[in-house]
Amino acid sequence: MRLPRHAGRIAAAVLAAALALGGCSGSGGKKAEEKAASGGPRLKIAMVTHSGQGDTFWDIVKKGAEAAAGKDNVQLLYSADPEGGKQAQLVQTAIDQKADGIVVTLAKPDAMRDVLARAAAAKIPVVSINSGAEASAKLGAVAHFGQDETVAGEAAGRQLAKIGAKNAICVVHEQGNVGLESRCAGAKKTFGGKLQNLYVTGTDMPQVKSAITAKLQADKSIDGVLTLGAPFAPTAVDAAKDAGSKAKVATFDLNKDLIAQLESGAIWFAVDQQPYLQGYEAVDALWLLRSNGNALGGGRPVLTGPAIVTKDSAASLAAFANRGTR
Amino acid sequence: MAGTATAPARPPGDERLGRRSPLRRLLGRPELGALIGAIVLFAFFSAVADAFRQAGSFSTVLYASSTFGIMAVGVSLLMIGGEFDLSAGVMVTTSALVAALVSYQLTLNVWAGVAVSLAVTLALGFLNGLLYVRTGLPSFIVTLATFFMLAGANLGVTKAVTGNVASDSVRDMDGFASARSLFASSVDIGGVNVSVTVFWWLAFVAVATWLLLRTRPGNWIFAVGGAADAARAVGVPVARTKIALFMGVALCAWFLGMHLLFSYATVQSGEGVGNEFYYIICAVIGGCLLTGGYGSAVGGAIGAFIFGMTNKGIVYAEWNPDWFRFFLGAMLLVATALNLVVRRRVERSG
Numbered sequence: 001m002r003l004p005r006h007a008g009r010i011a012a013a014v015l016a017a018a019l020a021l022g023g024c025s026g027s028g029g030k031k032a033e034e035k036a037a038s039g040g041p042r043l044k045i046a047m048v049t050h051s052g053q054g055d056t057f058w059d060i061v062k063k064g065a066e067a068a069a070g071k072d073n074v075q076l077l078y079s080a081d082p083e084g085g086k087q088a089q090l091v092q093t094a095i096d097q098k099a100d101g102i103v104v105t106l107a108k109p110d111a112m113r114d115v116l117a118r119a120a121a122a123k124i125p126v127v128s129i130n131s132g133a134e135a136s137a138k139l140g141a142v143a144h145f146g147q148d149e150t151v152a153g154e155a156a157g158r159q160l161a162k163i164g165a166k167n168a169i170c171v172v173h174e175q176g177n178v179g180l181e182s183r184c185a186g187a188k189k190t191f192g193g194k195l196q197n198l199y200v201t202g203t204d205m206p207q208v209k210s211a212i213t214a215k216l217q218a219d220k221s222i223d224g225v226l227t228l229g230a231p232f233a234p235t236a237v238d239a240a241k242d243a244g245s246k247a248k249v250a251t252f253d254l255n256k257d258l259i260a261q262l263e264s265g266a267i268w269f270a271v272d273q274q275p276y277l278q279g280y281e282a283v284d285a286l287w288l289l290r291s292n293g294n295a296l297g298g299g300r301p302v303l304t305g306p307a308i309v310t311k312d313s314a315a316s317l318a319a320f321a322n323r324g325t326r
Numbered sequence: 327m328a329g330t331a332t333a334p335a336r337p338p339g340d341e342r343l344g345r346r347s348p349l350r351r352l353l354g355r356p357e358l359g360a361l362i363g364a365i366v367l368f369a370f371f372s373a374v375a376d377a378f379r380q381a382g383s384f385s386t387v388l389y390a391s392s393t394f395g396i397m398a399v400g401v402s403l404l405m406i407g408g409e410f411d412l413s414a415g416v417m418v419t420t421s422a423l424v425a426a427l428v429s430y431q432l433t434l435n436v437w438a439g440v441a442v443s444l445a446v447t448l449a450l451g452f453l454n455g456l457l458y459v460r461t462g463l464p465s466f467i468v469t470l471a472t473f474f475m476l477a478g479a480n481l482g483v484t485k486a487v488t489g490n491v492a493s494d495s496v497r498d499m500d501g502f503a504s505a506r507s508l509f510a511s512s513v514d515i516g517g518v519n520v521s522v523t524v525f526w527w528l529a530f531v532a533v534a535t536w537l538l539l540r541t542r543p544g545n546w547i548f549a550v551g552g553a554a555d556a557a558r559a560v561g562v563p564v565a566r567t568k569i570a571l572f573m574g575v576a577l578c579a580w581f582l583g584m585h586l587l588f589s590y591a592t593v594q595s596g597e598g599v600g601n602e603f604y605y606i607i608c609a610v611i612g613g614c615l616l617t618g619g620y621g622s623a624v625g626g627a628i629g630a631f632i633f634g635m636t637n638k639g640i641v642y643a644e645w646n647p648d649w650f651r652f653f654l655g656a657m658l659l660v661a662t663a664l665n666l667v668v669r670r671r672v673e674r675s676g
Contacts, residue, residue, distance in 0.1 A: 053651065079647045083597050085586060089390055093641045096383040110495060111590045118519075175481065175491050175596030199481070199491075 044075045045286050046094030047103040047279070049130070050087050050177075051080040052203045056231055056255045057275055061129070063325055064279030065103070072287040082174070082203075084111030091115045094124075101125050101286035103279075106132020107177045109139060116140055127285050129278040131179030133301035142289060143297045145281045147273035147305035149179045153186020155306045156226060156252065156271045157195070163248055163268050165224030166193040169215060171236065173202030173229055180228050183252060187226060195226075202229065209235045209242075216243035224248050230255040230270070237266050254309055256321040262314035273305030276325045356613035357625030359665030363611070364632050366664070367657065371639035378642040381518045388520065391634025392527035393582060395627050397601075398608035399530045400571075400578035402626030403538070405609045407571045408551035408618025409465035413454060413473040414575050415601035420476050421447040421576075421583030422593040423484055426493035436501040444580050450476070451576025455569030477599055484595040497591035509581075510588040523585055527627070530578065534623035547571065552619030608633050611661050613669070632661050 047065055051058035062078055069076040077094065081087045088111050094102050095118055102119055106112055106128050116139045119126050128141040136144035160168060168191065170184035188195045198215050200208040216222055216239060225236045225247050233251035240247045251258065254272040261267040281302065288294040296302060309317065320326035352358065371378045378387075397414060404411055411417075424446045429439030450472070457468045481491065488494055496502055512519045538544040546567045549557035558564045587593055612629030614621030636657040640650055 054648075077641075077644055079641055079650075084590060084594060085393070085597075088590075089386065089638070090641060092386045092389075093377075093383070093638055096380060096386055097377040097642065097644075108492075108590075108594060110497075110592045113591075114589065175594070178492075181491065 042073050042075055043100040043287060043290055044077065044097070045069065045101045045103065045283055046077040046079070046091075046097065046099040047282070048087060048090045048094060049078075049080040049105045050082050050084075050107040051105075052082045052174075053080075055229075057229060057253055060255070060275040060325060061279040064276035064281075065283045066279075067276075067325075068280045068283035068287070072284060072291075074283060074287055076283065084108035088112055088115040091119065095119055095122050098122075099124060100290055101127065103127050103129055103282040103286065104141070105130045106135050106139065106141075107174075107179055109135035109178075113139055125286060125289055127282045129282045130273075130275075131177065136301060137299055142295050143282075143285050144301040145278045145285070145297075145304055146301060148301065148303060149182035150186040150189075151303075152252065152271055152273060152306040153183040153188075154190045155186075155308060156183065156250065157187035157190035157192075159269050159271070159308055160187065160224055160226060160250060161190070161192050163224075163250070165191075165248055167219075167221050168193060168195050168224030168226055168247075169198045169212075169222055170195055171198050171200055171208070171212060171225065171227045171232055173200055173208065173227070173232055175199060183228055184226075193224075200232075202232070205231070205235060208232055209239045212236050212239035213243045216240055216245040216247060220245070222247050224250070227251040229253050230258050233258060233267050233270070234261060237261065254317075254321065254326060256318075256324065256326075259314050259318050259321040259326075262309060262311055263318075265311060268310075270309045271305070272307045272309050272326075274307060274326075275304075277304040356620055356622045356669075357628050358613075359668035360612045360625050360628040360632065360661065362668060363661040363664045364628050364635070367632055367635050367639070367661065371635060371643060375639060375642040375644070378639055381516070383638070383642060385518050385520050385524075387634050387638045388524045388631075389634075390638050391631045392521065392523040393585070394604055394608050394633050395527045395630030396523065396530055396582050396585075397575075397578050397605040398612070398626040398630045399527075399534045399623055400575035401605040402609040402612060402614050402621055402623055402629075403534055403547060404571045404575050405606070405614040405616070406538070406551045406618060406621040407547045407568060408554065409458065409568060409571065410469060410606065411454060411572060411575045412466065412469040412602050413450075413476055414469075414579055414605055415598045415603075416473055416476045416480060417447065417450060417576060417579040417598075418583045418586065418601070419480050419593065419595065419598035420450065421580045422587040423480055423493055423583075423595060425584065425587055426496055426593050427484070427487055429496050429499060430494045431487060433499075436496055436499050436505050439496075440505060440584060443583065447576045447580040447583070448573050451573035451579075452569060454576075455572035458572070459565045459568060473602070477596075480595045480598075484593075491595050493593045493595070495591045496587070502588070502591075505584070506588040508588075509584045526581065527630075530581075531623050531627045538623060543567065543570070548619060550618075604633065607658060611658065611665065613665060632657075 049058055065076055079090045081090055091104060092115050102124055104126060109132050116126055120140045126141045128136040128144045130146045133144050133146055133148055172180050174180055184197050200211045227233045227236050230253040233249055234257055236249045248268050250268045252271045254270045258270055285296050317326050377383050401414060421443050425439035425443035428442045429436045454469055454472055458465045512521045546562045549562045550564050550567045554564050608629035609626045611632050612625030636654055640653050
């Protein structure tokens with residue numbers, strides 16, 4: 001076979017060029033296999049909640065999400081705003097950022113309707129967590145991880161009756177949150193005694209304390225206080241002390257301070273919805289969907305609670321709570 | 327004080343016109359510092375956040391800016407007139423609640439609710455103005471009182487009427503679609519969805535600018551803010567001007583309230599608290615003096631743009647959200663400081 005005169009030089013030039021370009025194949029090969037084994041390319045998942053600043057509950061949710069993100073090679077973008085319209089804007093920014101998936105809370109489902117339709121139009125899968133189970137599927141979320149607030153409320157109402165309360169208050173720390181309203185409504189259903197709602201500003205702890213104190217001073221027959229978030233229970237205990245009231249304090253949610261108070265008997269019980277699971281499962285579900293086409297829950301909400309924690313079970317959870325994950 | 331504060335009308339051939347070069351006139355504008363701040367901030371976020379540079383993101387930023395900016399128009403004019411309105415944030419919620427409750431409870435076409443809401447909100451603005459004029463108390467105190475009263479009434483009335491803390495959904499009622507297209511639709515421009523509030527915002531700014539710079543009431547606004555007694559002495563209707571300014575804020579609150587209602591169909595009675603400070607911040611960044619008599623509507627708009635950019639830019643830049651408000655505060659400080667430096671330089675050179 002006759003070669004062109006400069007064949008050798010051309011071959012050398014081609015080889016040099018191929019090496020200069022890195023000599024890599026863009027697709028297939030051993031690298032692609034390794035990539036697939038590690039779960040594919042790095043995903044970007046946005047989590048947008050209705051949390052106020054510096055809330056322990058949402059810190060636990062975030063820790064769960066971060067744990068899953070670490071395992072699944074996911075870049076987690078967390079943001080939050082308690083006002084419905086502003087939370088919707090944050091979801092819009094996640095769409096603009098071309099996130100691979102969005103985790104969202106639906107405390108104010110009407111405010112999220114349009115922006116979630118835009119997420120669907122941009123083909124970004126959405127998983128909802130925490131409150132809003134009934135709105136989740138309607139708004140196009142592929143899965144929901146949370147606690148059915150009415151079911152949890154009913155559990156709390158039964159437990160409240162069991163510890164002997166007759167006239168209790170339900171302390172609502174976030175106005176307009178339908179989840180909190182259903183907790184009180186659920187508790188009212190099973191409680192049997194009298195249960196009235198008390199609205200406080202959850203972001204302002206001295207105000208929460210003075211409002212509960214004033215209520216307990218005004219009505220001495222109140223013998224039970226049900227708070228709807230972990231940070232409010234110790235405040236309610238203090239408020240009861242200030243007011244000279246013997247009201248038994250119980251709460252929704254859990255954190256490390258509460259474990260000690262549950263063990264000492266200052267707080268009678270806690271209805272835990274396991275926030276860590278909500279953050280973890282939501283990120284993991286999106287990763288499963290993206291990497292293997294799986295969907296969890298069969299179109300129904302996956303319940304992460306209620307789990308009732310009392311004096312007896314508190315000790316075994318102390319180690320996890322101290323780590324800030326329970 | 328700005329030169330505009332003293333001249334109710336400019337006769338042709340006035341010596342104050344024509345002497346200054348166009349450059350000097352530009353440097354004398356109250357919004358210049360804010361404009362430079364906005365450009366710097368835009369360049370900064372474009373550099374650090376890839377997502378920020380996309381057209382879709384810019385539309386989100388503009389939308390966020392417009393929801394602050396529409397209110398900043400009324401608040402800027404009021405501030406040029408020398409007053410504050412701390413009830414502006416909750417008044418937006420009140421306005422939306424009135425429209426929602428009236429339409430739903432009486433089963434009316436939503437436009438009837440919109441009209442009733444306009445009347446009620448303007449009346450609230452009138453009340454703010456009247457209380458201020460009659461009592462002579464600082465507007466800070468008067469509107470602080472109405473702020474608390476409105477916040478309480480929002481929850482109290484909503485709870486009493488609906489039994490819930492939010493109004494019932496008006497999504498399926500007559501007139502919702504047409505009201506939504508006016509107050510809360512979006513327009514497709516070259517594949518990018520731009521909220522209609524952005525256009526309304528620009529229109530509000532244009533009208534306010536015309537009012538301030540080209541009409542007699544505009545001169546009155548500068549006059550009552552700069553020196554109310556002197557203004558009264560030369561025949562400016564101080565009381566009427568101030569009441570009208572409070573009603574101007576109410577008009578903006580009504581418009582934003584309608585936007586929120588027709589975007590989300592229900593209204594949460596507890597929202598809006600704290601937003602009044604954002605509106606004031608927008609006006610101040612935009613060059614309005616806290617003491618009155620100086621400022622512009624365009625400045626307030628640029629202030630709102632800076633605020634919207636910072637607000638969303640931090641998210642696009644993927645900074646740690648725990649520090650969000652720290653960054654926000656730092657950006658505001660830088661923007662206002664820059665504003666001050668520019669103005670001082672201009673005053674020295676002029």
